[in-house]
Amino acid sequence: MQTTPSAQIGKFNALLEKSIKANWNEKALSDYQGSTLQYRDVARKIVKLHIIYEQAGIRPGDKIALCGRNGALWGCVFLSVITYGAVIVPIQNVFTTEQITHIVNHSDARLLLADRNILKQLKFDDMPQLLGTGTLDELELADSRSAALTEARQRLNEFFGLRYPKTFGAEDVRFHVDEPEETALINYTSGTTGFSKGVMLPYRSLWSNMDFLMEEIGSHLPSHAVIVAFLPMAHMYGLTCDFLLQVCLGNHLYFLQRPPSPSIVQEAFAQLRPHLIVSVPLVLEKIVRQEIMPIVKTRQTQLLMRMPRIGNIIKRRLCQRLKALLGGQFYEVIIGGASLSTEVENLLRWMEFPLTVGYGMTETGPMISLCDHTLFVPQTCGLPAKHMEVRILSDDPEHIPGELVTRGANLLTGYYKNPEATAEAIDAEGWLHTGDLARMAPSGHIFIVGRIKNMLLGSNGQNIYPEEIEDKLGSLLMVKEGIVLQKGQKLVALVVPDMEQAESLGVQNTLDEVMRNNLKELNALLPKYCHVSDIKMHDKEFERTSKGSIKRYLYKEQV
Numbered sequence: 001m002q003t004t005p006s007a008q009i010g011k012f013n014a015l016l017e018k019s020i021k022a023n024w025n026e027k028a029l030s031d032y033q034g035s036t037l038q039y040r041d042v043a044r045k046i047v048k049l050h051i052i053y054e055q056a057g058i059r060p061g062d063k064i065a066l067c068g069r070n071g072a073l074w075g076c077v078f079l080s081v082i083t084y085g086a087v088i089v090p091i092q093n094v095f096t097t098e099q100i101t102h103i104v105n106h107s108d109a110r111l112l113l114a115d116r117n118i119l120k121q122l123k124f125d126d127m128p129q130l131l132g133t134g135t136l137d138e139l140e141l142a143d144s145r146s147a148a149l150t151e152a153r154q155r156l157n158e159f160f161g162l163r164y165p166k167t168f169g170a171e172d173v174r175f176h177v178d179e180p181e182e183t184a185l186i187n188y189t190s191g192t193t194g195f196s197k198g199v200m201l202p203y204r205s206l207w208s209n210m211d212f213l214m215e216e217i218g219s220h221l222p223s224h225a226v227i228v229a230f231l232p233m234a235h236m237y238g239l240t241c242d243f244l245l246q247v248c249l250g251n252h253l254y255f256l257q258r259p260p261s262p263s264i265v266q267e268a269f270a271q272l273r274p275h276l277i278v279s280v281p282l283v284l285e286k287i288v289r290q291e292i293m294p295i296v297k298t299r300q301t302q303l304l305m306r307m308p309r310i311g312n313i314i315k316r317r318l319c320q321r322l323k324a325l326l327g328g329q330f331y332e333v334i335i336g337g338a339s340l341s342t343e344v345e346n347l348l349r350w351m352e353f354p355l356t357v358g359y360g361m362t363e364t365g366p367m368i369s370l371c372d373h374t375l376f377v378p379q380t381c382g383l384p385a386k387h388m389e390v391r392i393l394s395d396d397p398e399h400i401p402g403e404l405v406t407r408g409a410n411l412l413t414g415y416y417k418n419p420e421a422t423a424e425a426i427d428a429e430g431w432l433h434t435g436d437l438a439r440m441a442p443s444g445h446i447f448i449v450g451r452i453k454n455m456l457l458g459s460n461g462q463n464i465y466p467e468e469i470e471d472k473l474g475s476l477l478m479v480k481e482g483i484v485l486q487k488g489q490k491l492v493a494l495v496v497p498d499m500e501q502a503e504s505l506g507v508q509n510t511l512d513e514v515m516r517n518n519l520k521e522l523n524a525l526l527p528k529y530c531h532v533s534d535i536k537m538h539d540k541e542f543e544r545t546s547k548g549s550i551k552r553y554l555y556k557e558q559v
Contacts, residue, residue: 009208010211019248024038030254058111061086068093068115085178085182087184088185091234103198104130111132186198187235199362199363205409209365230279265287292322293347335357340357364412380441388408397440464530480497481495485552542554
């Protein structure tokens with residue numbers, strides 16, 4: 001892959017402007033089971049917010065923080081900041097008040113727009129650099145230190161009427177003309193320890209991701225496709241693939257505003273029938289384990305699957321059943337954010353289900369690799385994205401894992417107010433060191449093995465990748481999820497038992513015996529140097545980061 005020269009990088013805001021004008025009367029953003037905004041409504045809200053920013057003295061380059069649940073107004077605020085030339089700071093609405101306050105202050109935000117219940121928990125005095133705060137539901141001011149800001153909100157309709165005295169039409173939409181290296185967004189991920197770093201993404205990263213995804217995905221979708229978004233919009237994966245891509249394509253995006261349990265997801269998909277599904281593994285795995293695996297694992301099905309002709313019939317019917325559960329008309333399911341269970345992936349590949357897995361980081365806004373499901377290879381995460389180069393730091397990258405490094409147009413410009421972390425992450429030749437261990441096939445397909453910081457050293461000096469053990473652990477009886485940690489020279493698995501399954505089988509009181517048998521089965525699948533010495537049970541689901549990674553550091557003491 002070749003790094004894209006700056007001269008070939010387009011304007012991100014031009015993509016948004018073109019789409020809004022071209023789809024003026026089409027449906028744009030809907031809250032599931034709520035109201036709908038057409039593209040012209042979105043444009044009107046964007047322009048009104050621009051008037052508030054301008055009247056309040058907000059300048060291009062100033063920071064505006066946004067914290068709330070997914071929704072149409074969340075989307076309008078995000079687009080208003082980007083298209084004004086200010087820097088958007090999206091904050092996960094599940095963060096603690098301490099984290100939110102820290103991010104608002106560290107980012108030097110001038111405004112904070114958030115859900116009303118979040119603002120009630122924050123102390124305005126603890127964020128002294130803010131001009132004011134506003135609610136996302138009605139875009140009303142909650143606090144203000146600026147007379148100009150207060151007046152701008154109070155007289156907004158008057159100012160809008162003065163600017164557009166006759167009508168407001170598509171020809172009136174004119175957005176900030178962005179430069180490639182200009183900062184568009186600062187994203188703070190939850191990380192696995194303490195406060196995270198602020199990733200500065202320039203407009204070229206947003207444009208480059210769109211240029212790749214509009215071709216890779218958009219070319220397979222119908223005009224005005226229906227999309228259901230349930231990933232957190234303040235995380236780059238959901239923000240890019242579910243939101244920005246769909247707006248640039250002129251599609252109709254529904255925000256699922258409730259936690260994405262399998263029943264809620266299936267209800268929304270059955271009603272809306274999306275044309276594309278972007279998910280994390282956890283959601284898809286739960287649906288497959290609840291709806292498909294119980295059928296597959298019956299003795300009768302296992303016997304029939306061994307008969308070639310009948311096995312093919314069963315395979316087609318299982319695939320049709322899963323597709324129907326997900327709405328029945330999607331082009332493919334894209335998995336990202338974390339690795340998919342090998343057991344589930346192998347079943348889906350056998351069923352010929354249209355699945356593909358991508359890979360990325362906040363630091364690349366987020367795409368590093370992805371490919372169409374027709375080119376997908378099991379256990380991989382696709383091919384290097386357009387505008388990106390990928391290397392594996394290994395003498396034999398096909399067989400020996402090494403750190404995956406990448407560079408190209410998607411890359412961050414650095415970490416906000418943290419040059420030391422920037423220098424540590426990006427080397428002198430512009431390669432971003434991802435911290436992920438990977439192999440690469442001659443075809444270019446990437447196999448992620450695990451995280452360098454998670455790698456364990458066995459007593460005989462062998463490198464042990466806990467993620468590989470955990471993948472096998474997750475397929476064992478009564479195991480809902482599990483992690484592998486090191487205790488001295490020994491490996492210990494900490495698992496959350498599947499109590500629902502245990503109770504349905506009446507074995508909830510004999511789980512110790514089940515886990516002892518699981519330990520034998522697990523070690524039979526593993527080389528001797530990475531045998532697990534014990535399986536311990538944990539009584540509740542593991543805490544995770546916003547992208548679904550388990551916060552391992554919280555559980556080291558338990559083993």
